[in-house]
Each structure stands twice: as structure tokens, then as C-alpha cells.
Amino acid sequence: MSFQTASGVYVGLGSNMGDRLGYLKQALADMDAHARCEVVRCSPVYETAPVGYVDQPSFLNMAAMLRTDLPPMDLLHMLMAIERKHGRVRDERWGPRTLDLDILHWSGVTLTTDELTIPHPRMAERPFVLIPLLDIADHDPSLNTWLRKRMETMDDEGGVELWTHMHWPGASVHSAN
Template sequence: MVTRAVLSLGSNLGDRMATLQGAVDLLSAGPGVMPAAVSPVYETAPVGGPEQGAFLNAVLVVDTEGQAKELLDLAQAAERAFERVREVRWGPRTLDVDVIAFGDLTDEDPVLTLPHPRAHLRAFVLRPWLDTDPAAVLPGRAPVAALLAGVEAADTGGEQELVRRGDLRLRLPGEADGVR
């Protein structure tokens, strides 16, 4: 059985773009993982945590034959490969990979809560996901387009402003080099 899953990628340390591309490559090469789509790249201010530099964010959509926790293991392996350090909650990081959705699965397991418990509040997840699938629905919540509209309407101070980086493009394996 194949399940469609959504992964959120972010980086605000080092060569952010190279890290995101490396993550796409690593995650796409996972056992039983077939990449379906990758979003445009957005530059975003950090949400929560200490003062730190801007993030590059994207969403990777994959089809997988594995289980949700296997995808989480793959995501954490990618973070380790890019030397992710977890010293400060919501602190700067070379790579952050979150499993946002795994098919229609809803689960409150403390190891992997699905869908991601804060995805519906984060423009840096919703906007790129919507770019990959305009009909996307966050399981147990609502269509991604409606959730994004709500986040944008509530963001009167511009804390979740996204800047689409037209000069940067992630590529799926087998595509020509997309970084310009």
C-alpha cells in the first residue's frame, strides 16, 4: 500500500539552499519513498524561539510504501546527516524536517503526532504545501487553502510573512539542476 505524505523542510544555518537540496535528495532516496512534488522555496522569519536568522522553507510531497514512523526515522536521519543540533527549543538549525501529514492518518502518539499539531498555524508550511497541491486537506482540520487564509488574516503584524524566492528552485531526483 502506498501513502501520500507531506514533509516540511527548513534551514537557517550554513548553506541553507544546499542543505534543503541535500534533504530532498536524501529523503527521496529512502526505502520505498517516491518523490511526488517539491514546492517553491520561501524565505521566512523564525517563529518562536531565540533571535536568529531567516529560514528557507519548502515542502516535499512523497508517496511511501512504509509506515509513518519509518518516515519519521528517515526525516531524523536526514537531520543528523546535516548535523542538526537540538540545544535550544525552536533555535537555529541546519535542517528541520517535520512529518506534516501521512495520508489521512490522525494519531496523538507523543513520538509522532499526526497531522503535525501546529501545521494549521504555520504559513511556512501551508503556503508551500498549497503550491504543490491546491486541493490539499490537512487531515482532521480543513482544506489547506482555508487554513492559510485564516493564518494570513490573523497575522496583522506580519510575523509570518513569506517571501517566495524565485531565484532558488529545488529539484527532484532526475530533474535538471534547478538552482539558479
């Protein structure tokens, strides 16, 4: 499969250690600084309760839409390098982390490997992913429709609270909440 410049690449960002907002801002800047990647839009930042291992601080979560000509595995490795640069250690599943970057959705791409699954396999279960993604997916009718239907089936928004708006060139100021 060949990948041309795609602008429907959505990444989830999260942090629950240290300067949480600072880590999110630096991750956006690092992605945007990559020669083959551009941050096009980003959602507001939400504070959310941890999932899985709950004895840890609350997270700040958001989503960003990228334009890139990197293939999915190269983008994954670039995101993992950004995580490591900011002190991410992968020693405890769902444990505290300075930075978590996940490829959530890639318009027109379905992929399953040992390292990467697109769309993200647990995305539909997590309001802290769906809500920020819905904020920036208004130009993608099929994704937007899927997100709205999924949100309608949830009992609640899982403790997802608007924390702040991200000031990024082209950032989304629209919120569906």
C-alpha cells in the same frame, strides 16, 4: 493499521544555518535515494522570519510530497537520520538548525504518539508551513480546501516571501500566492 504505498505524505523542510538551500536540496535527494521513498513534488522555497526564538537568522522553508510504503514511525526515524547526517543538533527548542524535517500531513492518517502527531499539531498556526503546502496540495481536494480556508482566516502571511523555485523532477511550478 497497515500502510500501503502512500503518495499523500507531506513533509516540511527548513534550514537557517550555513548553506540553507544546499541543505534543502540534499535532504530532498536523501529522501528520494531511500529505497522505500520517492519525492513526487516539491514547492518553491520561501524565506521566512523565525518563530518562537526570534534572535536567529531567517529560514528557508518548503514542502515536499512523498510516495512511501514506510509506516509513519519509520519515516520519522528516517527523516531524523537525514537531519543528523546534515548536522542537526536538538539542544534548543525552536533554535537555529541546519535542517528541520517534519511530517506535516499524511492523507487518510491520524496518529498521536509521544514522538509523532499527524497532522502536525502546529501546522495550522504557521504560514511558513501552509503556503508551501498549498503550492503542492492541489490534487488533494480535502487538504487543499482546508489549507485555503485556514489561509483566509490569517491576518497576514507572516513574513513569508518567495525566495526561489526548486528544480526537482516533477516539482510544482504552480503557486497560489
